[in-house]
Structures are given as structure tokens and as C-alpha cells.
Amino acid sequence: MSDSNQNILIMEGISKAFPGVQALEDVSLTLRKGEILCLVGENGAGKSTLMKALTGVDRPDSGKIFLEGREVQAKSPQHAQSLGISTVYQEINLCPNLTVAENIILGYEPYKFGRIDWAKMNALAKDTLQRLLGVDIDVTQPLGSFTVAIQQMVAIARALYVSTAKILILDEPTSSLDVNETAQLFKVMRKLKDDGVGIIFITHFIGQVFEISDRITVLRNGNLVGTYETASITRVGLISNMIGRSLAEFDEMSKIKLESSKHIKPEALLQARGFGLTGVINPFDLDLHSGEVVGLAGLLGSGRTEAASLLFGVEKADTGSITLNGIVIVDHSPLGSIRRGVALCPEDRKAAGIVDDLSVRENIILAAQASQGWFKFMSLQQQYEIADKYIKLLNIATPSADQLVKNLSGGNQQKVILARWLATNPLVLILDEPTRGIDVGTKAEIQKLVLSLAEDGKACVFISSELEEVLRTSHRVVVLREHEKVAEFSGEVDENTIIHTIAGSES
Amino acid sequence: MNNSFKSFKWKKITESRLFFPIFALLLILLFDFIFIPGFFSIENREGNLHGSLIDIFRNGSTVMLLAIGMTLVIATGGVDLSVGAVMAIAASVAGIMMNPSALKNEVFFVTDPNFTFQPLWMVIISALLVAILCGMWNGMLVAYVRIQPMVATLILMIAGRGIAQLVTNGLRVQITYKLFTLLGQGWFILPFSLYIVAIVFTLTWIMTRKTAIGMFIESVGINFKSSFFSGIDEKKIKFLVYTFCGLCAGIAGLVASSNIKTSDANNIGLTTELDAILAVVIGGTAMSGGRFSLLASMIGALVMQAVTQSMYAIGVPAFALQAIKALVVIFVIMLYSRQVRGFVAWIGSPKRGV
Numbered sequence: 001m002s003d004s005n006q007n008i009l010i011m012e013g014i015s016k017a018f019p020g021v022q023a024l025e026d027v028s029l030t031l032r033k034g035e036i037l038c039l040v041g042e043n044g045a046g047k048s049t050l051m052k053a054l055t056g057v058d059r060p061d062s063g064k065i066f067l068e069g070r071e072v073q074a075k076s077p078q079h080a081q082s083l084g085i086s087t088v089y090q091e092i093n094l095c096p097n098l099t100v101a102e103n104i105i106l107g108y109e110p111y112k113f114g115r116i117d118w119a120k121m122n123a124l125a126k127d128t129l130q131r132l133l134g135v136d137i138d139v140t141q142p143l144g145s146f147t148v149a150i151q152q153m154v155a156i157a158r159a160l161y162v163s164t165a166k167i168l169i170l171d172e173p174t175s176s177l178d179v180n181e182t183a184q185l186f187k188v189m190r191k192l193k194d195d196g197v198g199i200i201f202i203t204h205f206i207g208q209v210f211e212i213s214d215r216i217t218v219l220r221n222g223n224l225v226g227t228y229e230t231a232s233i234t235r236v237g238l239i240s241n242m243i244g245r246s247l248a249e250f251d252e253m254s255k256i257k258l259e260s261s262k263h264i265k266p267e268a269l270l271q272a273r274g275f276g277l278t279g280v281i282n283p284f285d286l287d288l289h290s291g292e293v294v295g296l297a298g299l300l301g302s303g304r305t306e307a308a309s310l311l312f313g314v315e316k317a318d319t320g321s322i323t324l325n326g327i328v329i330v331d332h333s334p335l336g337s338i339r340r341g342v343a344l345c346p347e348d349r350k351a352a353g354i355v356d357d358l359s360v361r362e363n364i365i366l367a368a369q370a371s372q373g374w375f376k377f378m379s380l381q382q383q384y385e386i387a388d389k390y391i392k393l394l395n396i397a398t399p400s401a402d403q404l405v406k407n408l409s410g411g412n413q414q415k416v417i418l419a420r421w422l423a424t425n426p427l428v429l430i431l432d433e434p435t436r437g438i439d440v441g442t443k444a445e446i447q448k449l450v451l452s453l454a455e456d457g458k459a460c461v462f463i464s465s466e467l468e469e470v471l472r473t474s475h476r477v478v479v480l481r482e483h484e485k486v487a488e489f490s491g492e493v494d495e496n497t498i499i500h501t502i503a504g505s506e507s
Numbered sequence: 508m509n510n511s512f513k514s515f516k517w518k519k520i521t522e523s524r525l526f527f528p529i530f531a532l533l534l535i536l537l538f539d540f541i542f543i544p545g546f547f548s549i550e551n552r553e554g555n556l557h558g559s560l561i562d563i564f565r566n567g568s569t570v571m572l573l574a575i576g577m578t579l580v581i582a583t584g585g586v587d588l589s590v591g592a593v594m595a596i597a598a599s600v601a602g603i604m605m606n607p608s609a610l611k612n613e614v615f616f617v618t619d620p621n622f623t624f625q626p627l628w629m630v631i632i633s634a635l636l637v638a639i640l641c642g643m644w645n646g647m648l649v650a651y652v653r654i655q656p657m658v659a660t661l662i663l664m665i666a667g668r669g670i671a672q673l674v675t676n677g678l679r680v681q682i683t684y685k686l687f688t689l690l691g692q693g694w695f696i697l698p699f700s701l702y703i704v705a706i707v708f709t710l711t712w713i714m715t716r717k718t719a720i721g722m723f724i725e726s727v728g729i730n731f732k733s734s735f736f737s738g739i740d741e742k743k744i745k746f747l748v749y750t751f752c753g754l755c756a757g758i759a760g761l762v763a764s765s766n767i768k769t770s771d772a773n774n775i776g777l778t779t780e781l782d783a784i785l786a787v788v789i790g791g792t793a794m795s796g797g798r799f800s801l802l803a804s805m806i807g808a809l810v811m812q813a814v815t816q817s818m819y820a821i822g823v824p825a826f827a828l829q830a831i832k833a834l835v836v837i838f839v840i841m842l843y844s845r846q847v848r849g850f851v852a853w854i855g856s857p858k859r860g861v
Contacts, residue, residue: 314735314736334735334737335738337738338737339738344736351730351732351733352732352733352736355725355726355734357725357729358722358725362722362726366726366734370738370739372719373719374719374720374723377718377719378719420737
């Protein structure tokens with residue numbers, strides 16, 4: 001009995017179905033006081049659904065939830081919060097046009113003479129950020145002016161500020177944080193753990209799972225695989241539990257890469273010379289060859305994304321030139337790029353990727369249709385053909401091509417965006433964080449896909465925060481630091497050398 | 508088994524876009540059926556059909572025309588408040604071209620039904636061109652100058668009536684030219700204005716659903732940044748819908764002025780922009796943009812007109828009409844709330860009472 005007393009949370013036999021999908025089936029989970037429990041699984045395994053059942057976003061179809069021995073069912077996220085269950089979601093749910101302080105304090109403003117005491121509010125926010133997270137920023141600036149990483153920190157600060165949390169749920173908070181920021185977050189998590197808070201931590205980074213967690217609960221396809229003491233399970237054991245298949249595929253990668261490197265064309269397909277935009281990224285040279293994958297490595301904010309959007313024409317360069325197949329490109333724009341055969345799969349899936357109220361089919365054909373113009377409308381039959389082809393090719397888990405994209409899991413949405421760009425049949429494919437917030441199995445799938453695309457003669461640019469992934473996928477690695485291209489490595493590269501280059505220190 | 512099949516069907520019906528607008532319309536017609544004797548009777552006068560039902564269509568044609576353009580604008584996440592004023596401008600241009608006496612500052616009653624200063628085709632094309640220009644102005648402000656749609660179109664909503672007054676020299680222009688008055692008053696089995704609505708509706712449907720424009724409009728309305736990244740020229744799309752909305756308002760202005768045989772810059776289209784917006788909202792297109800249905804907006808416009816017509820028929824005085832209309836609108840909009848929809852779904856669910 002003493003053991004169960006330690007459990008502040010028990011979820012028993014939770015089931016939940018959505019149209020066409022059994023998202024959860026008879027899943028149970030326990031959380032002890034002062035422990036960090038990692039919840040892992042592939043996309044669509046049911047992690048987010050399970051948390052939504054706990055926080056009152058969705059009602060489970062069946063099952064019971066006990067909080068400190070009492071049966072509860074949160075009616076809404078607010079209600080969950082008042083019960084002591086706070087959540088920071090994967091996608092940031094704050095108001096970018098309000099200041100950082102307003103975002104943290106919103107709804108709990110300090111008053112003075114019946115008016116909001118702004119000075120006190122700003123001080124409170126600043127203190128919360130500094131004390132809990134060790135982040136020192138100007139809290140009077142609008143949230144939108146900060147990087148995604150900082151915004152994520154603010155979201156966590158808000159969750160902690162709003163209530164005295166007994167349970168804190170972190171739904172992939174680290175997917176947009178760099179190494180230092182993650183370490184900072186872990187420090188905070190350990191402190192909260194010592195204070196007796198139970199933390200449920202959802203992440204796709206296996207390294208982080210082993211670094212921070214006490215126990216691990218694994219879900220697969222809506223079912224519970226098991227709960228393990230972290231000390232008692234190996235990495236390989238965990239991953240094979242998650243994906244339910246062997247890891248031979250990962251080793252296969254290096255073979256595929258070696259094989260595909262033979263197909264790289266010597267002449268450059270796309271050439272950027274002294275290409276840059278003042279205040280965004282310093283002028284850089286870049287050559288992309290058919291059949292080659294070029295990785296862009298660097299810390300968050302080093303200029304990776306900026307370089308990509310400049311190449312695609314989202315923003316117009318003010319210096320230098322860019323040529324495709326030897327032809328100088330003037331009047332650079334996304335539409336022009338798509339028509340010339342350049343595609344960019346953007347970093348921010350929610351804001352710049354999916355069109356959530358359109359169907360999977362419409363999302364897939366969107367860019368291809370845009371390049372054809374307004375009047376050459378693809379017939380429905382053509383649309384279904386294209387959509388079905390990519391649903392099959394990329395293994396997109398959806399009941400049909402007519403499902404709204406917002407009903408898919410994050411990883412499947414990412415695949416839909418990839419499909420959109422593949423459907424334009426590009427020569428150059430720029431992928432900005434294509435595996436962000438995606439499970440291990442799908443990650444490997446996407447990496448393999450990128451290599452096979454290169455083998456088909458496409459020039460690929462692969463951007464990722466995970467250096468390991470960049471190295472595994474790329475034939476050549478370009479390192480950026482502080483808005484500048486600082487180095488280029490080809491052939492077999494040592495991970496350490498690149499880390500030192502990224503950090504800017506001598507090896 | 509049978510029960511779950513039934514609930515599945517019920518769900519399919521209640522989730523259809525057209526369910527709630529039609530449901531609202533049927534409710535109002537049911538009210539009419541009970542309280543207004545003879546509301547459904549249709550007379551045959553010399554081969555033309557007359558009756559209260561026909562009147563709903565005829566009097567609703569202006570709002571229906573406006574709602575077609577407004578649907579597209581709202582689908583992009585915008586709104587056009589100036590359509591009423593654009594109606595007045597188009598009507599004034601048409602009026603002054605047929606009866607220019609107002610320019611000489613004299614109220615001149617033309618009695619000859621065959622007299623017009625300019626030929627009819629010139630009149631119509633000029634009026635519609637001016638309306639298109641008005642739409643382009645709105646489109647430019649919203650798409651290229653990036654002013655918020657409500658503010659941008661508010662400018663023309665206010666300035667538009669002034670412009671219309673300038674055109675007619677501040678006077679009400681009488682229109683007697685018979686060919687023109689046929690637009691709003693003519694009949695060929697059904698009222699002429701209905702054919703105009705049908706033509707505009709069909710062309711718009713083809714323009715949006717048989718080309719990629721409809722999908723692009725929805726895409727821009729849902730997520731303009733994603734659309735931009737996907738190569739959709741969202742500025743051009745916005746410019747297009749406001750321009751088109753202007754054209755629809757122009758056509759509505761011609762029908763309205765023809766119906767009352769006057770170009771009245773002060774009163775033509777007054778507050779119709781609100782009726783048009785409500786028609787679209789009743790049709791289920793979200794004010795935040797996204798998925799749209801032209802047919803549902805048409806039914807929405809009919810709901811608005813049916814309410815007006817019914818209130819007149821049971822003798823509600825004109826001054827109280829707006830208040831009653833507001834109540835009905837509140838009721839219809841409430842049908843759209845998630846809570847009420849949940850309730851309706853619950854009524855049809857087999858689990859109820861178990």
C-alpha cells in the first residue's frame with residue numbers, strides 16, 4: 001500500500017477513439033511524487049491523446065483517472081490547472097503580439113487602485129523567468145520578437161506561474177531548444193522534481209530520455225507497451241520497443257549514403273555567390289549538385305533557416321547572385337522558385353506548413369496547383385492520384401485522402417508537407433527541420449527518403465538541430481555561426497570537429 | 508445495429524454545411540404556414556408566377572447578389588463593409604446616364620418610358636466598371652497597403668455615399684426608362700432579378716470550383732503564410748475577391764434602383780452590407796475565413812429575406828422590424844454554437860437515456 005501512496009497520479013484503462021482511428025486502447029500510467037516520467041512512442045502512438053485525456057482537452061471514452069487517490073476527470077484545461085495539472089504543449093499556445101510579461105501573467109494581473117500594476121507585473125514576470133528558468137530577457141517586448149526557443153521558455157514559465165503544479169506535463173518542449181537551452185530546462189526540471197512535483201516529459205530525443213528520466217512509459221499504436229525503470233533498459237532495447245522493428249535500418253543508412261554518393265554530378269545545379277541580406281545573413285557562397293545532400297549545421301539562430309528562405313525567395317537578397325542551371329535568377333519569389341523546380345519545406349509546420357482546414361489531398365496538391373496557375377485546375381481524379389501516390393509512398397497514416405489535415409498527428413502532417421513539395425517534382429529540395437517533433441521510426445524513414453531523392457538526381461539541403469542526423473544524411477556539411485557561413489566539410493567528417501566549429505572554438 | 512446506422516445517418520445530415528441554414532429557413536416557413544394564411548399560394552397572372560414565396564426570392568435578390576461576393580471576401584478572412592455604398596454609386600452612375608437633368612440642378616420628370624440619354628448597354632457597363640473600380644480600391648488597400656479589411660472598407664462605406672451624391676448632384680434621380688426597370692421589375696414566368704442571381708451564382712461557382720481559385724481562397728483564409736510558402740499569390744487572390752465583390756455590389760445596385768425606379772444615393776443599399784454579412788454567416792462561413800459554400804450563403808440570404816417578409820405579413824410595423832430581425836438572427840447564430848450543435852447531435856445519438 002505504501003507504494004501506491006507514492007503515486008500521485010494513476011490512469012487506468014484509458015481508451016479513446018477518433019473518426020477512423022482508435023487513438024488509445026486500454027492504456028494505464030502511473031506517476032510518482034517527485035519523479036520524471038518519460039512518455040515515448042512514435043507519431044500517432046497516442047502520447048498527446050493520453051495527455052489530452054488527462055488535462056481535460058478531450059474526454060476519454062472509458063477509463064479512470066485518480067489524482068492523489070481521488071477519482072477525477074478534468075472538464076477543461078483550466079479545471080485541470082486548478083487540480084494542479086499544468087501543461088506546456090508542443091506547439092506554442094501564447095499570444096505573439098502581447099509582451100512576455102503579459103503572456104506569463106495573463107489572467108492573474110496584480111492590481112493597484114483597481115488598475116493593473118504594470119511595474120509589478122513586469123517585475124513578477126522577470127523574476128519568474130529568472131528564478132525558475134534562469135532566462136534574462138526584456139519582458140516588456142512582444143513575445144513574437146523572440147525566437148521559438150525563448151517563446152517555449154515563456155510558455156513553461158507561465159505554466160509554472162499560474163498554479164502550484166503537482167503535475168507538470170511537458171509535451172516536446174525541447175524540440176525547438178538548442179543544447180544550452182535544453183540543459184537549462186533540465187536544471188529547472190530537476191529542481192521541480194526535488195520540490196516533489198511529478199513531471200511527465202514527452203520527447204523524441206532518446207538521449208534526453210536517458211539523461212533526465214526516472215522511469216519510461218512506452219506507447220505504440222495507441223497501446224501500452226510497458227513501463228520501465230530507466231536504469232534497467234538500454235537504448236537499443238527502448239528504441240526497438242518503440243518502433244517494434246529492428247535497428248538494422250539505421251546501419252543501412254550509411255550504406256545507402258555511400259552508394260548514393262556515386263551519383264553526384266560534378267557540375268553545380270544551383271550556385272549562390274556572395275548571396276546575403278543585410279541584418280539577416282552575411283553573404284555566402286553555396287553550390288548544390290544533383291544527387292547530393294548538403295547538410296546545414298549550426299545552433300538555433302545561426303542563420304540556417306534564414307539561408308534557406310533566402311535561397312527559396314521568401315525574402316529577397318540584397319547582395320550577390322543566384323543561378324540555377326547556369327541561368328541567373330531575377331525577381332526571386334516562392335512561386336517563381338517552385339516553377340523553376342526549387343522547393344522549401346519550412347521549419348514551422350503549424351504557421352508556414354499545413355493549411356489545417358483543408359484535406360490531406362488539397363494540402364498535397366497545393367503547391368503543384370499554385371505552380372500551374374489559377375485556371376489549369378487539376379481534375380479531382382488527378383488530385384486523388386497524386387494524393388494517394390504520396391500517402392502510399394510516405395506511409396501517411398490517414399483514413400482517407402479527404403481527412404482534414406488538422407486531424408492527423410504531427411509526424412503525419414509533416415509527411416503531408418513533404419508530399420506537397422515532392423508533388424511539385426523539384427530539382428532542388430530544401431528541408432528545414434523536416435524531422436522536428438517526429439518519432440524515431442519516421443525520422444529514419446525521412447532520412448532514407450532524402451537520400452533516395454538525391455539518388456534520383458535531386459539536390460537536397462538538409463537542415464536539422466540534431467547534428468547526428470545531419471551527419472548521417474549529408475554528403476557535405478556546411479556550418480553556420482552567427483549569421484555567417486563559417487566552414488564546409490565533405491567526405492567522412494568527425495562529429496567533434498564540427499561541434500567545435502559550431503561552437504567557434506579551436507579543436 | 509439499426510440504431511447505430513440511424514445515428515450515423517443523422518450525424519451525416521447534421522454535419523452537412525447546408526443543414527443549419529436549411530433548418531432555419533424551414534423553421535421560418537413553418538411559422539408562416541401556421542400564422543399567415545395564403546403565404547404559400549402562388550398565382551398565375553398572365554403566365555407569370557406571383558405570391559409571397561416568389562416575393563422572398565425577388566426582394567432577396569439584392570442581398571443574394573451581395574452575399575455571393577461577400578462569401579469570397581469573408582472566406583479570405585476579410586470583410587467588405589462598403590457594398591451598400593457601392594450599390595448607391597453604381598445606381599447613381601446608371602441614373603444620371605439615363606436622366607442627366609439633375610446635373611443642371613433641375614428635377615426633371617421624364618415621362619416617356621422609351622427615353623434614355625445613353626443606350627442601355629453603355630449605362631450598365633459604365634455603372635459596373637465604376638463598381639469594379641470601387642472593388643479594386645478596397646482590394647488595393649487590403650492586399651497591397653495591408654490595411655485591416657474592416658478599416659479599409661469602412662473608408663469607402665462612408666465616402667461612397669458622398670461620391671454617389673456628387674454624381675447625382677445631391678438629387679434623387681427618377682428612372683423611367685422601361686428597359687432598365689425590367690431588371691428589377693420584369694417577369695418571365697419568374698422575376699427577372701432571379702435570373703440575374705442565377706447567372707451570377709453559376710458563373711461564380713464555376714470560377715471558384717472549376718478553377719483552382721476557390722481552393723486558393725480557402726487556403727489563404729485558413730493560413731496565408733503557408734499559402735505564400737506554397738507559391739500562392741495571396742495578394743492577388745485578395746485583390747481579386749474585393750474587386751469581384753465590388754462587381755456584385757454594382758449589379759445589386761442596378762437591380763435595386765431599377766426596382767424603385769429611382770437612383771437614391773442616400774437610401775439605396777443602406778445597411779444591406781450587414782444583411783449580406785449575416786447571410787454569409789448564417790450560411791456557415793466563418794468570419795475568420797476558410798471553407799465557404801456559395802449555396803449556403805444563398806440560403807442564408809433567403810433566411811434574412813423570409814424573416815423580413817414574414818414580419819411584414821403578420822403586421823409588424825416597419826420601425827420594429829429591425830429589432831425582430833435581430834432576435835431571429837441571434838437565434839440562427841446560436842444554432843452554430845458548438846454547444847447547441849452538441850445538443851442536436853446528442854438528440855440523435857442512440858446512447859441517450861441509456
